[in-house]
Amino acid sequence: MLHSTKRLLTALLLTSSAAFAQKAPVADFHAWAPTPPMGWNSWDCYGPTVTETEVKANADYMAQHLKSSGWEYVVVDIRWYVSNDKAHGYNEKDPDFNIDQYGRFVPAVNRFPSAAGGKGFKPLGDYLHAKGLKFGIHIMRGVPVVAVQRKLAILGSKATAADIYSKEGQAAWLHDMYTVVAGRPGAQEYYDSLFKLYASWGLDFVKIDDLSEPYHAPEIEMIRRAIDKSGRKIVLSMSPGETPLANAKHAQQHANMWRTVGDFWDSWEQLKEHFEVCNRWNPYRQPGAWPDADMLPMGRLGIRAERGDDRMTRFTRDEQYTLMTLWSIFRSPLMFGGDLPSNDPFTLSLLTNKAVLNVLNTSTNNRQLFRRNDLVAWTADDPKTGAKYLAVFNAQDQELLPPSAAAWNSGTISRQTPGQSKALDVDLKGARTLYLNVRDGGDGSAWDHANWLAPILTGNGKSVDLTTVPWKAASAGWGKTTVGKSVSGGELKVGGKTYAHGIGTHANSIIEYEVPAGMTRLTGSVGLDQAGAVQNTGGTMQFLVFTQSPYQPAPADSAQVRVSLRELGLTGTCTVRDLWSGQELAPVTGEFAPYVRRHGAKLYRIAKK
Known part of the structure; x- marks a missing residue:
């Protein structure tokens, strides 16, 4: 780089090492x-x-x-x-x-x-x-x-x-x-x-x-x-x-x-x-x-x-x-x-x-201590006293069933997919519930703007536009599930074509319906909305249709996150302060194992007594 001597010295001094990062x-x-x-x-x-x-x-x-x-x-x-x-x-x-x-x-x-x-x-x-x-x-x-x-x-x-x-x-x-x-x-x-x-x-x-x-x-x-x-x-x-x-x-x-x-x-x-x-x-x-x-x-x-x-x-x-x-x-x-x-x-x-x-x-030596499935711990040092900071997280979710359990699976759709869409055709015979599920395709969900397009229920010689049926519940990984618009508020546009009827959402999302009496089939198409397709990274997603709950049994509301004090570099009896509440907890020896609510976190200062 054509910079001054000061710039050259700066470049030499800066490194990507975690150790130097604290200097x-x-x-x-x-x-x-x-x-x-x-x-x-x-x-x-x-x-x-x-x-x-x-x-x-x-x-x-x-x-x-x-x-x-x-x-x-x-x-x-x-x-x-x-x-x-x-x-x-x-x-x-x-x-x-x-x-x-x-x-x-x-x-x-x-x-x-x-x-x-x-x-x-x-x-x-x-x-x-x-x-x-x-x-x-x-x-x-x-x-x-x-x-x-x-x-x-x-x-x-x-x-x-x-x-x-x-x-x-x-x-x-x-x-x-x-x-x-x-x-x-x-x-x-x-x-x-x-x-x-x-x-x-x-x-x-x-x-x-x-x-x-x-x-x-x-x-x-x-x-x-x-x-x-x-x-x-x-x-x-x-x-x-x-x-x-x-x-x-x-x-x-x-x-x-x-x-x-x-x-x-x-x-x-x-x-x-x-x-x-x-x-x-x-x-x-x-x-x-x-x-x-x-x-x-x-x-x-x-x-x-x-x-x-x-x-x-x-x-x-x-x-x-x-x-x-x-x-x-x-x-x-x-x-x-x-x-x-x-x-x-x-x-x-x-x-x-x-x-x-x-x-x-002020903390130093910040790092992830471990990740055990969805139980996570981070730690850092208090440079003034030698005490340790400990953050524990319970990132457990109610897990979804595998795609193989779905009544219909689009496979992966991205901007490389022809037309950035696929046809939708699902047999609903005997189904009382309907779940429209969009999942991230594996590259992160930042631009996964997903559209359910012209969804029609048919049966007994009748047809019903699904967009006229009120859903029981709807979630979106980002934004808000919307009828008649994309999740970003624009027209429902996929592969250069604009659709008058449909539902805009975003991975990861689930829309739940009760199937109207007599309806035995769902047809239409699914695709990557134009707002996601034009982004730098584009979107990659998978559309699934379930006729039963797509969730596995829920984990407990709280989980115990076990941390050995030796992992923190501490021995003997230690004091513990909950930094969010300000409370002093009972001293611990050997192991600290707080309960953490699902999707929640705790932050502690632990010091040698």
């Missing part, structure tokens, strides 16, 4: 985030439509209730530069972009009135700084398409936006930007001009989208140089994920945090996947360079979001303890996604437990 950062941008950043982001509750009033309301809450616990960043997420964006998607038909003469997006004044008169985000940044908080924004990688079309000048260069772009690599899911081609005259100057503007606004944090999956190393390096030249300590967060493991060291050398997953929502299936994800990324943590398990979809979500309706999180209380415990022992950045003023006392208690946040901020 102090080198004296560069890593020092700007010595502990995992903690803040609020507008995405989960307001999507691309957040307003200045809403940002200030969340900032006011943070300053009053959370700042004393270490929460400090307030981040305005995507498309703050569009005057007429919409909830539950993006307006790409006639977006009203706000852009300056140098091809740099500026805030939409109808949403951020203080930006009027060319002030940009500086007044909002000043408002946050006056409260002792820090200011962040989201941007997309690249140069605006509209700047290229207008051949807008680049500050500090004779080139225009039309001289530095390529259509190759353009994001498939949002078409605001083109790739900036590294090495072309004006390319570095364009990124320099961006961060010169952002520094003038008082920016402290930037989340850059479409950067990590696929991984755009040349633009990452230009961004790193531009931030360093800006003269302001702007923490860099790369999104979305999963960042390729092959690029882990490069990410360490250029960013303060980078995503380990795609967008994470209030889905137990997605949360359970994080046990494997966090273990996989654990060796690549170091102070100032944090693998990011994504936002905390807790509290009130979906007010005007891209995903789902206005709701309190779908996570149970046990699952919320699991989320906060795993993120803390893994030392992920914490970015809260809910509307803070709508918090209830329980949510606030999760965010302000100082003993738990101390694990996040």
Whole structure:
């Protein structure tokens, strides 16, 4: 890499070893985030439509209730530069972009009135700084398409936006930007001009989208140089994920945090996947360079979001303890996604437990101790006292029957499947119940947008559109099962064809019906919705139809997680404190074996007596 001597020394000092990951950062941008950043982001509750009033309301809450616990960043997420964006998607038909003469997006004044008169985000940044908080924004990688079309000048260069772009690599899911081609005259100057503007606004944090999956190393390096030249300590967060493991060291050398997953929502299936994800990324943590398990979809979500309706999180209380415990022992950045003023006392208690946040901020030698099926333990050291932290999890589920037990099985469907769909034809003779089940195809369920298309029940010479039959229960691994729309809120579209009737859902999901009297057959088709097919990784799924319950008998509500004290490096009698409750438990010798509720977690501090 063509960097200065300082850059070369930094690259040599940074390694991927777990042992080195606990050492102090080198004296560069890593020092700007010595502990995992903690803040609020507008995405989960307001999507691309957040307003200045809403940002200030969340900032006011943070300053009053959370700042004393270490929460400090307030981040305005995507498309703050569009005057007429919409909830539950993006307006790409006639977006009203706000852009300056140098091809740099500026805030939409109808949403951020203080930006009027060319002030940009500086007044909002000043408002946050006056409260002792820090200011962040989201941007997309690249140069605006509209700047290229207008051949807008680049500050500090004779080139225009039309001289530095390529259509190759353009994001498939949002078409605001083109790739900036590294090495072309004006390319570095364009990124320099961006961060010169952002520094003038008082920016402290930037989340850059479409950067990590696929991984755009040349633009990452230009961004790193531009931030360093800006003269302001702007923490860099790369999104979305999963960042390729092959690029882990490069990410360490250029960013303060980078995503380990795609967008994470209030889905137990997605949360359970994080046990494997966090273990996989654990060796690549170091102070100032944090693998990011994504936002905390807790509290009130979906007010005007891209995903789902206005709701309190779908996570149970046990699952919320699991989320906060795993993120803390893994030392992920914490970015809260809910509307803070709508918090209830329980949510606030999760965010302000100082003993738990101390694990996040100060623990060392963090690692998974074991995974025994779905009973998981993580541990870490208290560097001040030599005590051990122990997190135990019960990730047991009510397991599903194998696909061989289904009345019908689609096999794997992906975007490589012809038409991205298969015909559905199921014999229901004698069936009283019907279960439509979609399962992840084995590559993770991030983009498994699944559609049941034109489902028709027939029998006794009659036919019934299944979409007119009310279901008894319906779940979705992400989002909400919906009649007549895809799970992302769009048309039911598969393989380029739009369907008027059907059901949109997402793996892993189950829809349960009582079979109407006389109905003996179900026909239609199933497929990968277009919204999943166009994503970077696409979707891979399996559709199953059961005429009996697809569940195996449920495990017990609680399970005992047995941990030998020797596994923690402790001997003799030890004291135990429950960090969530603050209670001192009875001393233990030899083994500690707490009971943990299904989908729940416990976090302890264990010390030699």
